[in-house]
Amino acid sequence: MAADENDPVVCITNPASGVQRRDTIMRRIATELPEARCWSTRYPGHGIALGRQAVEDGYATVVAIGGDGTLSEVANGVLEAGGEKVRLAYVPAGTCNDFARGLRPVTDLGDLLDRTRDRETDVGTVTFTRPDGTRDQRYFLVSCTVGLISVIGQRFTEKTPVNRVLKRLNLQLAETASSIRTLARWRPVAVRLELDGEPSHQSISNLAVLKVPYFAGGLTFGRTQPPPAGYLDAVRVSGVGRLGVAGLMWQVFRGAAAGHPAIHRQEVRTVCVDADSPLPVEVDGEIVGYTPAEFSIHPSCLTTVV
Numbered sequence: 001m002a003a004d005e006n007d008p009v010v011c012i013t014n015p016a017s018g019v020q021r022r023d024t025i026m027r028r029i030a031t032e033l034p035e036a037r038c039w040s041t042r043y044p045g046h047g048i049a050l051g052r053q054a055v056e057d058g059y060a061t062v063v064a065i066g067g068d069g070t071l072s073e074v075a076n077g078v079l080e081a082g083g084e085k086v087r088l089a090y091v092p093a094g095t096c097n098d099f100a101r102g103l104r105p106v107t108d109l110g111d112l113l114d115r116t117r118d119r120e121t122d123v124g125t126v127t128f129t130r131p132d133g134t135r136d137q138r139y140f141l142v143s144c145t146v147g148l149i150s151v152i153g154q155r156f157t158e159k160t161p162v163n164r165v166l167k168r169l170n171l172q173l174a175e176t177a178s179s180i181r182t183l184a185r186w187r188p189v190a191v192r193l194e195l196d197g198e199p200s201h202q203s204i205s206n207l208a209v210l211k212v213p214y215f216a217g218g219l220t221f222g223r224t225q226p227p228p229a230g231y232l233d234a235v236r237v238s239g240v241g242r243l244g245v246a247g248l249m250w251q252v253f254r255g256a257a258a259g260h261p262a263i264h265r266q267e268v269r270t271v272c273v274d275a276d277s278p279l280p281v282e283v284d285g286e287i288v289g290y291t292p293a294e295f296s297i298h299p300s301c302l303t304t305v306v
């Protein structure tokens with residue numbers, strides 16, 4: 001299927017994503033989507049600006065090529081520009097690719113122009129506090145975390161000399177080191193939590209707000225089904241100490257977390273979380289700010305193509 005001038009297509013690729021060679025991706029675009037314009041992100045956050053630009057320039061189909069972070073940035077730009085009518089296609093080329101997990105990816109990029117592949121997709125929004133103290137909002141398509149996982153993510157992104165050396169040696173080694181260092185001092189945190197307006201005080205290790213069941217490259221909290229349309233999955237880890245959390249993480253890595261007594265799940269439309277000491281908020285793989293954070297779901301507000 002070929003693009004035409006009434007159905008203009010732009011591909012937004014992230015050269016910093018994943019492990020695929022950039023020239024392989026560019027060759028595929030040139031062969032399989034020859035009419036498409038091709039833009040590259042040049043810095044973190046550039047995907048948002050390019051997603052917005054694509055809507056303003058009147059592209060009907062925007063193809064995000066990269067990891068979940070790239071998809072998320074492009075979706076944010078598209079939605080910020082009021083591009084709900086734009087088709088947002090995704091070609092997984094990152095390291096985690098959790099949005100597309102379980103879905104059958106196209107073999108030929110030209111198939112992304114086939115409108116029978118369009119899916120009305122719910123989008124989550126999260127409001128949080130930026131490091132400069134102002135409030136901000138992001139859309140999310142995959143998942144958000146607050147607690148142990150977001151603290152590990154924050155430690156991993158810190159530009160310390162140790163991190164720099166470890167990341168240069170091996171990315172997974174750096175991730176494991178961040179996890180061990182965080183876990184070694186971890187204590188459950190007291191939070192004020194509101195699920196669908198129902199307030200409670202809880203001691204938790206982690207709160208995940210999921211649009212898709214997978215996180216961190218195919219890990220799950222024991223369920224591989226997404227929440228029903230119009231809902232988010234709020235998954236709390238609570239009722240266990242440091243050793244219990246370490247045991248649960250091991251179960252999660254083994255894919256054997258289903259039914260674990262520390263996992264508490266609820267399908268909800270809204271979540272609010274606050275803690276005495278602000279906790280980092282991770283959105284689609286990126287630390288965006290701190291609690292207090294409010295999450296909600298916007299049903300069928302984006303057309304996605306995978």
Ligand SMILES: Nc1ncnc2c1ncn2[C@@H]1O[C@H](COP(=O)(O)OP(=O)(O)OP(=O)(O)O)[C@@H](O)[C@H]1O
Binds near residue numbers: 018044069
């Ligand atoms: N030119 C660039 N240089 C450095 N970073 C970039 C550039 N363009 C985009 N980024 C950043 O790269 C980050 C990672 O991208 P992405 O999440 O798509 O890849 P990944 O980490 O390999 O995949 P996944 O999220 O599936 O693990 C994003 O946060 C984005 O802001």
